[in-house]
Amino acid sequence: MSSNELGMPVVQTTGDSESKQAELVAIRVNSLSKCYQIYDNPRDRLKQFVVPRLQRLARKSSKHYFREFWALKDVSFEIKKGESVGIIGRNGSGKSTMLQIICGTLHPSAGDIEVNGRVAALLELGSGFNPEFTGRENVYMNAGVLGLTLQQTKDRFAEIEAFADIGDFIDQPVKTYSSGMMVRLAFAVIAHVDADILVIDEALAVGDAFFTQKCMRFLRHFMKTGTVLFVSHDTGAIKNLCNRAIWIEKGKVLQEGSPKDVCESYLEAFYEAQQGKSSTTKLKILKKHDGVRVQKDQRMAFINASNLRNDLQIFKFDPESASFGDGGAQITAVEFLDSDGSSLSWVVGGELVTLVVQATVNQPLEGPIIGFTVKDRLGQALFGENTYLTNMDNPLSGSIGDEVQAEFTFLMPILPPGDYSVNVAIASGTQVQHIQHHWISDAVMFKSQSSSSSTGLIGIPMHQIKLDVARNLT
Numbered sequence: 186m187s188s189n190e191l192g193m194p195v196v197q198t199t200g201d202s203e204s205k206q207a208e209l210v211a212i213r214v215n216s217l218s219k220c221y222q223i224y225d226n227p228r229d230r231l232k233q234f235v236v237p238r239l240q241r242l243a244r245k246s247s248k249h250y251f252r253e254f255w256a257l258k259d260v261s262f263e264i265k266k267g268e269s270v271g272i273i274g275r276n277g278s279g280k281s282t283m284l285q286i287i288c289g290t291l292h293p294s295a296g297d298i299e300v301n302g303r304v305a306a307l308l309e310l311g312s313g314f315n316p317e318f319t320g321r322e323n324v325y326m327n328a329g330v331l332g333l334t335l336q337q338t339k340d341r342f343a344e345i346e347a348f349a350d351i352g353d354f355i356d357q358p359v360k361t362y363s364s365g366m367m368v369r370l371a372f373a374v375i376a377h378v379d380a381d382i383l384v385i386d387e388a389l390a391v392g393d394a395f396f397t398q399k400c401m402r403f404l405r406h407f408m409k410t411g412t413v414l415f416v417s418h419d420t421g422a423i424k425n426l427c428n429r430a431i432w433i434e435k436g437k438v439l440q441e442g443s444p445k446d447v448c449e450s451y452l453e454a455f456y457e458a459q460q461g462k463s464s465t466t467k468l469k470i471l472k473k474h475d476g477v478r479v480q481k482d483q484r485m486a487f488i489n490a491s492n493l494r495n496d497l498q499i500f501k502f503d504p505e506s507a508s509f510g511d512g513g514a515q516i517t518a519v520e521f522l523d524s525d526g527s528s529l530s531w532v533v534g535g536e537l538v539t540l541v542v543q544a545t546v547n548q549p550l551e552g553p554i555i556g557f558t559v560k561d562r563l564g565q566a567l568f569g570e571n572t573y574l575t576n577m578d579n580p581l582s583g584s585i586g587d588e589v590q591a592e593f594t595f596l597m598p599i600l601p602p603g604d605y606s607v608n609v610a611i612a613s614g615t616q617v618q619h620i621q622h623h624w625i626s627d628a629v630m631f632k633s634q635s636s637s638s639s640t641g642l643i644g645i646p647m648h649q650i651k652l653d654v655a656r657n658l659t
């Protein structure tokens with residue numbers, strides 16, 4: 186990713202006369218294109234600087250010494266006020282170029298852009314600061330650039346300092362900061378300048394877990410009213426944070442829509458580009474699995490007798506659901522079984538279940554791994570597992586026609602009412618480096634009707650909950 190020249194957070198506002206449309210639209214990008222000039226060597230750059238001027242003086246038609254590279258080509262989209270939009274795309278797809286144009290630090294070659302409101306951007310990490318100045322001086326400088334008066338910055342300084350939480354480093358030159366410290370300070374500033382539009386570019390990836398959580402809390406709060414443009418390679422973050430996503434590829438908008446749909450298409454294309462298209466085979470019958478019994482949540486008898494019982498209706502495996510992979514193996518069955526091995530169409534949250542995933546081997550496989558992820562209706566991954574660690578020291582192999590079966594036995598979490606789905610996949614290799622043979626999105630769907638879970642995305646079955654009162658005997 187490239188950064189703007191100073192890497193500074195940038196302010197951009199429209200004029201005073203806001204039209205009715207502008208009241209609704211935060212950013213409108215219309216047929217935007219950006220062409221970079223590429224020079225094969227430094228001499229050509231110099232020639233381009235000198236020769237055309239001489240040719241113009243001599244009234245000759247001028248010659249170019251560069252190649253054109255269109256980083257953005259005819260890009261149009263609109264972001265409404267209050268929307269949180271994720272921009273996804275591979276390295277070099279044009280995301281940063283677009284951000285810089287939106288932030289006003291880069292000029293488009295063609296097209297136009299309308300930005301209604303104050304933009305605060307967190308672009309390249311560690312950018313935005315003069316390295317020779319102290320953190321304190323940089324706060325004043327950045328906040329001023331972002332539209333705060335000196336008095337406003339003075340009034341908010343303590344809060345900014347507390348948000349950044351970098352201790353005495355606030356009075357050290359920024360050149361002595363770690364990248365984590367720089368992003369803490371940059372984020373602290375943009376969080377306190379009353380921005381209307383935040384442009385965040387993967388910066389949250391740096392910093393410790395506590396700071397990331399602090400940023401997330403701020404962002405979620407900001408998203409209630411403000412507009413956010415979030416650029417990331419992380420589909421999980423996009424699905425989690427945004428209510429719309431735009432996928433940019435080779436400088437063009439490839440898809441725009443719900444984060445779930447866009448991210449799934451993006452991931453599919455990503456794997457297909459690496460491995461080629463998938464194929465399909467027929468369904469086979471599952472083997473009966475070994476029964477396992479464990480202790481239940483002690484409240485289950487009471488909860489299950491009440492209207493809080495977490496009834497989960499499970500729908501049948503859909504082999505036609507969106508899938509990708511190189512076809513080296515084919516997932517043929519996905520099913521939830523009870524502790525006796527019987528197929529389930531209803532599960533009660535907190536009960537022991539076994540998820541069975543079965544696949545047929547279409548080409549010799551070394552070290553097959555089967556995994557699953559349960560997602561909520563927003564596509565947020567709630568929990569999942571894979572077989573890698575279990576077979577790490579003794580990887581299996583599969584020959585053509587063999588059947589691979591994975592069983593995951595667990596206490597089903599207590600799920601708040603809503604729709605859920607299960608992604609399943611078979612790969613081979615290691616957890617880090619593997620070939621995806623068959624990945625099915627939403628292979629099985631299920632629905633939670635009622636729930637005792639009151640906080641969090643899922644409720645965990647409790648082995649024990651105790652409450653004691655120590656009597657005051659005096």
Ligand SMILES: Nc1ncnc2c1ncn2[C@@H]1O[C@H](COP(=O)(O)OP(=O)(O)OP(=O)(O)O)[C@@H](O)[C@H]1O
Pocket residue numbers: 186187221222223254256274275276277278279280281282283
């Ligand atoms: N100043 C420049 N001169 C020439 N080419 C450039 C310049 N800046 C960017 N590019 C090219 O434009 C394309 C888009 O770059 P950009 O940084 O916008 O992509 P990106 O999607 O942000 O990538 P990443 O995910 O790696 O950050 C890339 O091929 C890049 O090499």
